Amino acid sequence: MNKIKTLLNMVLAAIIYPFKKSSFKDKNIWLVGGHAGDIYDDNSKFLYEYILKNHKEIDIYWVINEDSKAKSKIPGKTLNKGSIENYLHYYNAQVIIFSHAPSADIAPYNFAVPILNRFHKKTFKVFLNHGSISFKKRKPMNAKFKKIIDDLMKSYNMATTISQFEKDIMVNEWGMDEDAVCIVGSARHDNLPLNEKAKTKDILYMPTWRDWIKFNSGKFTDSEYFKNIMLFLNDEKLNNVLEKNNVNIKFYMHHLMHEFIDDIKENITGKRIIFLDKDVTVADEITSSIANITDYSGVAIDFMYMDRPILFYQFDVEKYKKEVDSYIDLDNEMFGSVAYNKGEAVEELTKLIESGFKVKESQKDARKKFFRYNDNNNCSRIYECILKKLNK
Numbered sequence: 001m002n003k004i005k006t007l008l009n010m011v012l013a014a015i016i017y018p019f020k021k022s023s024f025k026d027k028n029i030w031l032v033g034g035h036a037g038d039i040y041d042d043n044s045k046f047l048y049e050y051i052l053k054n055h056k057e058i059d060i061y062w063v064i065n066e067d068s069k070a071k072s073k074i075p076g077k078t079l080n081k082g083s084i085e086n087y088l089h090y091y092n093a094q095v096i097i098f099s100h101a102p103s104a105d106i107a108p109y110n111f112a113v114p115i116l117n118r119f120h121k122k123t124f125k126v127f128l129n130h131g132s133i134s135f136k137k138r139k140p141m142n143a144k145f146k147k148i149i150d151d152l153m154k155s156y157n158m159a160t161t162i163s164q165f166e167k168d169i170m171v172n173e174w175g176m177d178e179d180a181v182c183i184v185g186s187a188r189h190d191n192l193p194l195n196e197k198a199k200t201k202d203i204l205y206m207p208t209w210r211d212w213i214k215f216n217s218g219k220f221t222d223s224e225y226f227k228n229i230m231l232f233l234n235d236e237k238l239n240n241v242l243e244k245n246n247v248n249i250k251f252y253m254h255h256l257m258h259e260f261i262d263d264i265k266e267n268i269t270g271k272r273i274i275f276l277d278k279d280v281t282v283a284d285e286i287t288s289s290i291a292n293i294t295d296y297s298g299v300a301i302d303f304m305y306m307d308r309p310i311l312f313y314q315f316d317v318e319k320y321k322k323e324v325d326s327y328i329d330l331d332n333e334m335f336g337s338v339a340y341n342k343g344e345a346v347e348e349l350t351k352l353i354e355s356g357f358k359v360k361e362s363q364k365d366a367r368k369k370f371f372r373y374n375d376n377n378n379c380s381r382i383y384e385c386i387l388k389k390l391n392k
Contacts, residue, residue, distance in 0.1 A: 094390070199288045208296050
């Protein structure tokens with residue numbers, strides 16, 4: 001996105017705004033976005049589609065990058081992020097809904113521009129989060145922006161959570177207004193089947209990203225991240241077990257690490273490893289998979305919601321605790337199967353496959369802590385909560 005062009009569009013839209021007021025009169029405009037306008041997925045996607053289907057009285061739009069490959073997947077009306085039309089609709093919107101931040105998902109830079117940031121203050125802001133609050137502590141990429149980010153989060157009129165555990169973190173550690181934080185469930189969980197068997201015997205492997213690799217000038221193939229993943233996926237015993245039991249591992253590289261996917265593809269020897277494209281609908285891959293392998297990704301919480309087994313392969317746990325840290329105590333509060341090296345990971349996954357993908361009791365117990373609701377009515381609760389707060 002061209003920053004200068006985007007800022008110019010913001011200013012031009014503000015100049016045009018008074019003359020266009022009549023064309024927006026009596027319209028109940030809601031804007032929804034997520035993943036910095038690049039991907040159509042996650043909590044924002046499912047709440048958007050729920051409102052689009054069930055509340056025709058709302059004039060709802062999805063905000064997307066003009067060059068996003070996901071554009072063709074989006075039902076309803078879209079706005080190109082950073083365009084004049086985007087800003088005009090934003091200036092006239094009653095509600096904005098986002099999974100990352102208003103600037104990333106809805107209206108670039110507006111909250112930081114003096115005078116024009118009055119539009120940020122007047123619209124009702126709903127923060128859905130893009131995943132569960134679990135294995136990744138919220139930290140700004142640049143420490144000097146911490147206060148700005150903290151103030152931004154405090155400006156949100158509403159934020160959704162799945163449990164008291166999450167709400168306590170958002171209020172006590174993030175400094176958000178207690179009344180703004182609502183335990184209503186996660187929108188994307190409405191898409192997850194409850195008490196149903198998976199459609200496949202595929203295992204979804206989703207390691208999360210590492211900023212110390214992403215922003216490092218060294219070769220990706222020299223990293224412990226690459227080496228440990230390759231040792232695991234290329235293990236001869238593991239691949240024999242996969243072949244014998246007709247099981248595939250679907251590998252999804254975190255979208256912030258996807259630039260390195262070819263390094264992994266080119267070094268894979270196993271026939272049972274399937275690579276998923278960056279633009280795949282992750283929600284569909286989750287629902288069709290029988291189990292999950294991850295390290296510290298919140299996708300594990302989705303599998304817990306479905307009561308499907310999880311294997312944590314945490315080969316760099318001490319480094320991760322130092323660089324990122326976790327709200328879940330990685331030493332004392334883990335659930336499911338946990339492995340810290342290739343040998344343990346192969347052993348645990350072999351046991352999981354040969355048990356018929358049985359869920360461990362520790363995971364069943366943790367499920368009670370992480371979900372207040374387990375009923376697939378989260379979008380309805382979120383929508384009703386927005387209306388209630390709007391009408392206060």
